Amino acid sequence: MAVTYPLDILTGFPGWSTEFDLLQRQELSRTAGGTTIAKDMGTPLWKAAFQSRVLSPNTLDMWRAKLNSLEGSLQRFMGRPMSRCYPIAHPNGRGLGDVSAVTVARITLNKVVTLNGAPADYKSSIGDYVQIGRHLYQIVGLDGGVEVRPHLAPGTAVGNTVVLVRPSVPMIIVPATLSTTADAGTGRGTITFQAIESR
Known part of the structure; x- marks a missing residue:
């Protein structure tokens, strides 16, 4: 069966969302009198960080393959706060x-x-x-x-x-944040990555 996007990568993910919050797209400027003014530069976007527990070598390889199906940051997945499924x-x-x-x-x-x-x-x-x-x-x-x-x-x-x-909301993996490093002695390892909303 072909992979379809946005992918539901988090169903069965053996870990947690360690961060899930709004990224405010704002700038600050100051007047000559010292007043600080905030300006919205766009609608806030959801940002997240995910971390797995320690995985066996076989499970780690399976999740590497699932994450590789996202083609780095090119494809979207449905992201959600793991603490608020209900x-x-x-x-x-x-x-x-x-x-x-x-x-x-x-x-x-x-x-x-x-x-x-x-x-x-x-x-x-x-x-x-x-x-x-x-x-x-x-x-x-x-x-x-x-x-x-x-x-x-x-x-x-x-x-x-x-x-x-x-x-959920469509998200992409933030470039260069995916880590699937394994222990050299046991082959066991964890998965960590950051994500951001992608409309």
Whole structure:
């Protein structure tokens, strides 16, 4: 079966996301009077760092091959924070119910979303992630809906599907950050790499 992109490389990844956060694309300037001004140079991008546990030689080689299928930084994979595969209030999906039909019901101020079709027992928490289309958002507030960052992407509309389980975003490996070094004596080793959102 042919490899298709963006690849779901993180399903079964024997490790963790040691970092998953927004990279703010901002510049600072100062006036003659000493006032510092921040300027947005674009929508923030998600950045991440991933690290595996120590792997046996055979498992290490298998994961080297999977990562090589990304052709360095040329191909995309679906990246996500490994700590937030499920909402905080529903560890391992406990009590979550069917979330396959959740959609955007209302949008306010381009950053607050009301959800439609969520199960009665579903509870949002600050720190949860949601995926709308190919964009990933983190819940930062719960007043009048779920307030997210970054702000909603252009084209986000009422009726868009909302993913609550394993929400992801297309990413690429940051060049020269992939390391799969093995111990010379045992052949065992770890995998580490950094990634950044790639729309």
